[in-house]
Amino acid sequence: MTSFDLDFDREHLWHPYSSMTSPGTVYPVSSAAGVRLRLEYDDREVEVVDAMSSWWCAIHGYGVPALDQAARDQLGKMSHVMFGGLTHEPAVKLAQQLVDRAPAGLDKVFFADSGSVSLEVAMKMAWQAHALRRTRFFTIRGGYHGDTFSPMSVTDPDGGMHSMYAGFLPQHVFADRPPAVGEPLEDWKAATSRLYEQHASEIAAVVIEPVLQGAGGMHVYDPSAVQHLVSLAREHGALVIFDEIATGFWRTGTDWAASRCHVTPDILCVGKALTGGYLTLAAVLTTAEVAAAVDASPAGAMMHGPTFMANPLACAIASASLDLLDSYDCFATINRISKGLADGLAPAGDLPVVREVRTLGAVGVIELDRPADVPALTRAALDRGVWVRPFRNLVYTMPPYVCTDEDLGVITGALVGAVTEVCA
Numbered sequence: 001m002t003s004f005d006l007d008f009d010r011e012h013l014w015h016p017y018s019s020m021t022s023p024g025t026v027y028p029v030s031s032a033a034g035v036r037l038r039l040e041y042d043d044r045e046v047e048v049v050d051a052m053s054s055w056w057c058a059i060h061g062y063g064v065p066a067l068d069q070a071a072r073d074q075l076g077k078m079s080h081v082m083f084g085g086l087t088h089e090p091a092v093k094l095a096q097q098l099v100d101r102a103p104a105g106l107d108k109v110f111f112a113d114s115g116s117v118s119l120e121v122a123m124k125m126a127w128q129a130h131a132l133r134r135t136r137f138f139t140i141r142g143g144y145h146g147d148t149f150s151p152m153s154v155t156d157p158d159g160g161m162h163s164m165y166a167g168f169l170p171q172h173v174f175a176d177r178p179p180a181v182g183e184p185l186e187d188w189k190a191a192t193s194r195l196y197e198q199h200a201s202e203i204a205a206v207v208i209e210p211v212l213q214g215a216g217g218m219h220v221y222d223p224s225a226v227q228h229l230v231s232l233a234r235e236h237g238a239l240v241i242f243d244e245i246a247t248g249f250w251r252t253g254t255d256w257a258a259s260r261c262h263v264t265p266d267i268l269c270v271g272k273a274l275t276g277g278y279l280t281l282a283a284v285l286t287t288a289e290v291a292a293a294v295d296a297s298p299a300g301a302m303m304h305g306p307t308f309m310a311n312p313l314a315c316a317i318a319s320a321s322l323d324l325l326d327s328y329d330c331f332a333t334i335n336r337i338s339k340g341l342a343d344g345l346a347p348a349g350d351l352p353v354v355r356e357v358r359t360l361g362a363v364g365v366i367e368l369d370r371p372a373d374v375p376a377l378t379r380a381a382l383d384r385g386v387w388v389r390p391f392r393n394l395v396y397t398m399p400p401y402v403c404t405d406e407d408l409g410v411i412t413g414a415l416v417g418a419v420t421e422v423c424a
């Protein structure tokens with residue numbers, strides 16, 4: 001049983017978006033292997049399938065031999081060294097791999113230490129590339145781009161957690177969230193064009209999560225809406241930033257969500273699954289043109305440089321993770337998962353509390369008609385052998401790619417069962 005002091009956790013540790021004075025329940029995890037977490041609940045140690053991939057990162061599961069080996073090999077050389085004035089093989093190798101995989105032309109790489117920081121860097125690139133003559137960003141409602149200030153300023157202005165900063169953040173321009181797949185787009189396109197044109201000369205870049213908005217509401221929208229936003233930017237001399245921190249590395253069923261839209265951004269942010277969930281690392285990729293424009297700005301260089309930039313340990317593990325992705329047939333794997341999720345979650349569609357069930361690639365969502373009772377749903381899913389963390393009115397899964405059909409059955413059965421038990 002727990003060998004550490006859970007009371008200390010409760011009294012001294014913040015967890016994500018948590019209260020210090022009345023913290024929620026946290027379950028102690030002792031280890032993880034394959035797709036399972038070993039955690040304690042109700043004074044029992046249980047192994048449960050991780051339906052969240054640790055917030056969408058652990059695509060290969062846990063205790064992955066190739067990633068463990070890469071970590072050990074790199075630890076034998078060096079864990080970290082500064083990147084100012086020095087360089088190393090793990091960074092160069094990973095950058096080569098990313099350039100090879102990224103949409104053509106995105107061949108300049110900036111390593112950042114988290115997804116949020118990569119958005120900070122991408123947005124600074126856009127500002128510098130316009131020499132700060134254009135300072136506003138154009139985006140869509142319902143997005144999520146991170147918790148530091150610049151990404152927060154383009155995250156959904158009304159979507160709960162950042163709204164209290166509304167008067168204090170830079171005011172960017174928000175078009176309505178594009179309609180869901182299958183709904184008509186014409187009115188949205190016309191309104192978005194009108195809004196864009198009112199601000200065109202101030203807009204440095206359009207910044208969006210293409211096709212799938214993640215933490216902003218798991219909204220799936222049409223590639224042609226992405227294309228429309230891109231064409232507005234291009235027409236008016238703005239850059240295009242794609243935040244593929246959630247959608248990259250096959251999560252939506254194609255290598256990038258950008259591929260599904262047949263468009264290439266000027267700046268691409270990747271993170272989350274980049275290290276297979278082992279360590280924090282993100283990257284910003286851009287074109288030679290943007291890099292040249294950044295250098296032509298008064299600063300004469302890209303003005304950002306985190307202490308842990310291109311951390312060798314993280315880069316080495318990320319390289320091994322990308323090699324591992326090459327060893328799967330990702331297209332077939334994600335299709336298999338997609339089908340498993342669609343079939344397994346379908347029965348939830350018949351429940352009166354369920355507004356919609358949707359899947360895209362290895363993402364499955366049950367949208368409720370009311371806020372989710374997170375503690376109750378979490379427990380009900382644990383009772384069924386699954387770790388899940390709903391938010392707002394969304395009970396969703398982004399499983400590891402190594403889930404078997406049986407694991408997928410356990411996940412979908414637990415989600416449907418938990419929603420039935422708690423909400424019906």
Ligand SMILES: *Cc1c(COP(=O)(O)O)cnc(C)c1O
Binds near residue numbers: 145146215
């Ligand atoms: C998670 C996420 C971020 C923020 O990444 P962190 O590593 O948590 O800072 C940004 N954009 C998207 C789309 C994300 O899903």
